[in-house]
């Protein structure tokens with residue numbers, strides 16, 4: 001048998017005999033020169049709703065019938081909080097939330113951190129730990145925070161607790177978000193939706209706000 005596939009990165013894994021040895025992944029660990037995150041002076045006040053960045057977003061869009069409808073609020077630091085109620089539509093196993101849905105809820109909460117720093121960024125990497133099963137009708141209390149910033153790289157983490165902000169930890173994630181320009185969406189999105197978004201002055205204003213208020 002040939003060597004195992006290691007995602008093309010020989011630094012991550014090495015085959016030793018038939019065993020696969022995985023070296024620690026360092027890309028979610030801020031490098032020594034990384035800076036502490038700064039809360040933008042115009043970030044929403046603590047407790048203020050952050051609002052949806054796009055009404056068709058699966059995570060936060062109010063016009064998206066199949067979405068999670070997350071409504072994040074600003075925290076005290078460079079963090080946001082949100083609650084997510086697991087419904088029967090979110091099941092993976094009978095009566096239990098699907099892991100991918102929970103990862104989406106974490107991802108969306110992490111994405112809302114953009115508004116605390118006035119930066120547009122997208123998920124580059126998301127590593128999720130599922131610690132407890134999450135039953136239908138659970139209210140998952142989500143908290144995401146930026147840990148460090150290194151150039152365009154934003155190192156952040158999120159937790160999801162069952163039933164309350166101090167409830168049992170059910171899911172957690174470390175993530176690397178990468179800062180992008182609005183052109184990331186314009187150049188890559190499907191024409192139909194981009195055209196509609198560009199014709200919506202509120203959407204354009206939301207997207208450009210961070211670029212004119214650096």
Ligand SMILES: CCCCCCCCCCCCCCCC(=O)SCCNC(=O)CCNC(=O)[C@H](O)C(C)(C)COP(=O)(O)OP(=O)(O)OC[C@H]1O[C@@H](n2cnc3c(N)ncnc32)[C@H](O)[C@@H]1OP(=O)(O)O
Pocket residue numbers: 027053054059107108110111112114120121122123124125151152153176178180182185186194197198203204207
């Ligand atoms: C008019 C319409 C307006 C619409 C306005 C909407 C605005 C509001 C949107 C908010 C949205 C939030 C929503 C929730 C969060 C999502 O769900 S976002 C959607 C999911 N994510 C994506 O689709 C991203 C897909 N990936 C990409 O597009 C590209 O890979 C990226 C992430 C932009 C990076 O590409 P790039 O810009 O070419 O940068 P690149 O040089 O490759 O990497 C930069 C650095 O990051 C590192 N890096 C990149 N990827 C990784 C990785 N996976 N692991 C480790 N390191 C990495 C690189 O090694 C590099 O490090 P240095 O060399 O600088 O040390």
